[in-house]
Amino acid sequence: MKDLYINEIDKQDPAYQALIQEKGSVFNDPVWLSLFGNRLRLYGIHDHDSLRGAFSLYHTHIYGLSYIKNPVTTPHCGLIYFNETGNRYKRNSQEKAIHACIADFLKTLKPAIIQFNLPPEVTDVQPYLWKGFKVSPTYTYRLDLRRDMEEIVSQFDGKLRSDIGKAQKDKIRVERTENLSIIRDLCKKSFDRQKKTIPYELIDRILDRFATPDNSFAFIARSGDQPCAAALCVYDATTAYYILGGYDPDNRQRGAAAYAIRSAIEYAREKGLSTFDFEGSMIPAIEGFFRGFGGELTVKYAVHRAKLPIEMVLKLVKREVY
Numbered sequence: 001m002k003d004l005y006i007n008e009i010d011k012q013d014p015a016y017q018a019l020i021q022e023k024g025s026v027f028n029d030p031v032w033l034s035l036f037g038n039r040l041r042l043y044g045i046h047d048h049d050s051l052r053g054a055f056s057l058y059h060t061h062i063y064g065l066s067y068i069k070n071p072v073t074t075p076h077c078g079l080i081y082f083n084e085t086g087n088r089y090k091r092n093s094q095e096k097a098i099h100a101c102i103a104d105f106l107k108t109l110k111p112a113i114i115q116f117n118l119p120p121e122v123t124d125v126q127p128y129l130w131k132g133f134k135v136s137p138t139y140t141y142r143l144d145l146r147r148d149m150e151e152i153v154s155q156f157d158g159k160l161r162s163d164i165g166k167a168q169k170d171k172i173r174v175e176r177t178e179n180l181s182i183i184r185d186l187c188k189k190s191f192d193r194q195k196k197t198i199p200y201e202l203i204d205r206i207l208d209r210f211a212t213p214d215n216s217f218a219f220i221a222r223s224g225d226q227p228c229a230a231a232l233c234v235y236d237a238t239t240a241y242y243i244l245g246g247y248d249p250d251n252r253q254r255g256a257a258a259y260a261i262r263s264a265i266e267y268a269r270e271k272g273l274s275t276f277d278f279e280g281s282m283i284p285a286i287e288g289f290f291r292g293f294g295g296e297l298t299v300k301y302a303v304h305r306a307k308l309p310i311e312m313v314l315k316l317v318k319r320e321v322y
Contacts, residue, residue, distance in 0.1 A: 004052065004101040009044035015051035016044065023080040025119075026215060026236040028054070035205045036071045043105070045081060045098060053081025053098060057116060065112035072202055073243050075140070075279050076117040076300060095124050103131035106305070113306045120300045134304040139287070140280030141295030145269040152265065155294030160258055167255030173222045174263045180207040183218050183244065186230040190246035203244065210234075219263045221256035229256035231264045239275040240268035261293070 009016055011030035020028040033040055039060055045053035056078050058071040070077060079102075083094050099122075106114060117138060118125070125135045143152060153161065177183075184207055188200060210216070211232070217240075221229040228251045232244040242264065247257050265276050278290040280300070291297075 003047075004097060005046050006043050006101060006105040007046070009042055009051070009054065011042055013044070013051070016042070016054055019051060019054060019080060019082070023082070024236070025078070025080075025239065026234050026241065027074055027076070027078045028056075028080060029215070029236075031210055032074075032234075035202065035210055036074075040071055045101060053079065055079040055102070059111075062113075068106075068109065068111045068114040068116065070116050072199065073206065075241070075277075076119045079119055079122065092124070096127050099124065099127035100131065103128050103133060106133075107131065115302065115304045118301045118303065120298050122301065125301045125303070128303050132305065136302050136304065137299045138280060138282060138302050140298050140300060141278045141290045141293065142298045143265060143276040143278075143293060143295040144274070145265070145276055146274050149266055149269060152269070152294070153262070156262075157292035157294070160292035163255030164259045164262055165255070167221065167253060167259045170223070170253065170255075172228070172253055172256050172259060174219055174259050175222070176263070176267065177218050177220050178213065180211060180218060180232075182220055182227050183207060183230045183232050183246070186220070186227060186248060187232075187244050187246035189248050189250075193249040206244070207232075217264065217267060219260045219267070221253070221260045223251060223253050223256070226251055228253045229260050231257070231260040233264050233268065233276075235268065235271070235273060238273060239277055240264070240271075240273050241277045241279055243279060258289075258292075265293070 011033050026032060033042060033056060036058060040056055040058050042054060042056045044051050045055075057068050058074075060067050060069070081098055083091055083098075120140065120142075128135050145152070156164075184203060187203055191200075211218075211234070215236075216232065216234045218230065218232045220227045227248065229247040230245060231242060233240045233242050235241065242261065245257060245261070268276050276295070278293070278295060281287050281290065
């Protein structure tokens with residue numbers, strides 16, 4: 001196989017546009033990437049002068065340490081690439097060559113800490129292990145929408161179905177909305193209550209600069225005229241991703257959030273999408289809520305590396321990773 005190399009590319013590169021047209025997801029969209037400013041770097045994987053693949057990583061500092069990661073609300077590094085057809089040996093060999101090239105390139109960047117997720121389609125992580133990285137599993141739940149809605153709902157947890165029924169009995173009304181200021185307000189109220197660190201300016205950029213009816217949809221649950229819960233999804237040709245949700249802690253209604261998400265699932269199915277991705281969580285309470293919708297547990301691999309003194313400290317506070 002020909003040698004591969006990696007360098008930074010522009011989001012508007014015609015070769016990148018052709019790559020995402022065939023292989024990309026919503027997280028490869030140049031408009032999505034632009035939400036994160038110049039700290040998000042887009043890298044191309046080249047075979048001589050041909051662009052074979054691409055991925056993106058967010059460069060920042062935490063406590064004065066250089067840190068490379070996925071940006072907030074982006075579930076993975078957006079790795080996409082062409083893999084030539086052929087026998088299984090050739091495909092597997094090409095997979096390994098691409099990931100070995102990425103691992104070698106990451107080592108040249110020499111950050112204090114690197115930690116990013118691969119897309120769930122990537123299952124061969126041996127090259128990262130061979131190159132001295134650590135790899136750990138993270139998880140999401142995915143619903144197959146190529147079924148009747150009745151069958152999808154039948155796989156929900158009984159308590160979740162009961163909560164949705166309670167919301168309907170209490171006359172909670174769910175509706176699709178293009179008034180994203182309602183989504184903004186509910187998300188911020190919810191995050192304030194939970195003391196989450198998601199930057200509010202990022203929520204504003206997603207809602208103001210990215211979300212359109214062509215790439216996203218939102219549902220709100222109302223108690224009377226008062227919004228009480230919301231769900232926002234972004235989508236591409238095949239998949240809807242639940243990326244933002246919130247509720248009013250002063251107007252909590254049992255089952256309202258689940259009812260809004262159920263409506264989003266049904267809408268995604270009606271649009272002809274094949275998958276609804278909850279984008280996962282390693283927080284037990286959130287994972288349990290997502291699990292209630294009966295999706296397929298799907299692994300995503302996280303790649304880690306830290307300078308040795310920092311790794312020794314991280315072993316004390318993040319034993320599950322380091």
